[in-house]
Amino acid sequence: MKKSDRLTLFCVVALLVGTAALAMAGMAVTGLAGTKKPGGQAPVVSIAQADTVNSPKKKPSAANTFNRLMKKPASAPHASPVDDGIHDPENSGTHLLQWPTEAFQNLPGTNDGNRVDWVTALKEGAIAPRYELEDPDAEAFTMDLVIVREVKGSMPDVVYPHQEHTEWLDCTNCHDEIFVPAKGENQISMAAILLGQKCGVCHGKVAFPVTDCRRCHSKPKSVEQLRALAKRSAWPAKDSGPKKQ
Amino acid sequence: MPLKPMLAAGVGLLVAGLIAFALVNVPPGDAQAEYGDVVINNYSDDAGMRPVVFPHWFHRIRFRCNVCHAELGFEFKAGGNDINMLKIFDGEFCGACHNSEIAWGVENCVLCHTGMPGMRTRVHHSTSDRLVAPPSAKGQ
Secondary structure, eight states: OHHHHHHHHHHHHHHHHHHHHHHHHHHHHHHHHHHTTTTHHHHHHHHHHHHHHHTTSSOGGGGGGGGTSSSEEEEEEEEGGGSSSSBOTTGGGGGGSOHHHHHTTTTTOOOSSTTHHHHHHHHSSSSSOOOSSSOTTOOOOOOOEEEEEOSSSSOOOEEEEEHHHHHHSSHHTTTTTEEEEEEEEOOOOOOHHHOGGGGTTBBBTTTTTTTTTTTEEEEEHHHHHHHHHHHHSSSSSSTSOOOOO | OOOOHHHHHHHHHHHHHHHHHHHHHSSSSSSOOOOOOOEEEETTTGGGOOOOOEOOHHHHHHHOIIIIIIIIIIOOTTTTTOHHHHHHHTTOOOGGGGTTTSSSOTOOOOHHHOOOOOOOSSEOOHHHHOOOOOOGGOOO
């Protein structure tokens, strides 16, 4: 065999092996890419799809999928009204509606909700929504008061800015029905929020969702607070033997 | 075949493969609705109309929450506003704008009543909507 022939043979073999490896990497990479997708539920997709890719193999029982309670993830963001699954494509008007993609193209982005940072969009003037129906020039009646709510455990405290909220809303939207305007008078829990009460009246429906923890829980505990916390929750308990340093 | 074109072909193949995978990886799903899309089906189905799909995103680009939720008195609850066509004709709720002056008028039925028939009233992608419920309790 000539040297050049050997080289060619080597290249062909390398190409074949490389292709196979790439195909596998492709699967793995799409799996990885899936986890980075906004929405946070993507890992399920890659696993579900891996099942279909390996179809010649015996499928695991449908009763024991990765997480049988997890809903299928919402698809790629910003489907057109025609194929978003809630508009009826047989309805003539559906085809006249604006696509979210078109409306959002120049707006600052986030990783969840509409994938639009609405507060920044308003601040930067990327959108100019009216504050009053009749008067296009009406200015929002805003208030610059920041409330810090101390929360349990090591979770950073909640910083609530009135400013950003009053740019959009009227005082009466929250006070007094949802929040009593007095310190210590409002019992708020994540459970209530998840059920659509308190902050959950908007957050998790139209305002950014609760999966974006750090946008609210944004003031880290001080080192002293964290030390005190660690001391209190030390294990084993104080009187059950010598403590490890 | 010389080594370089072979390598180029390999890389090309790889890139093509990755792109194909990325395209195939668009997940399926019945509800690709936009976050905050509200389906209102208080009376529509019974009246032989498609349910209404209200896109929050479209409206908040044009109006702040204040306009609908304070001035017009919409409650923060899907289905919690007793909206009917008579009220809309009279300029209440949607009718405050959908009067052919600010936005399209009520004669354009098919622009609001766009939903799949039979959908229940809900806010799409809302947290409470995503809470796991026993299959029997699911609306659809």
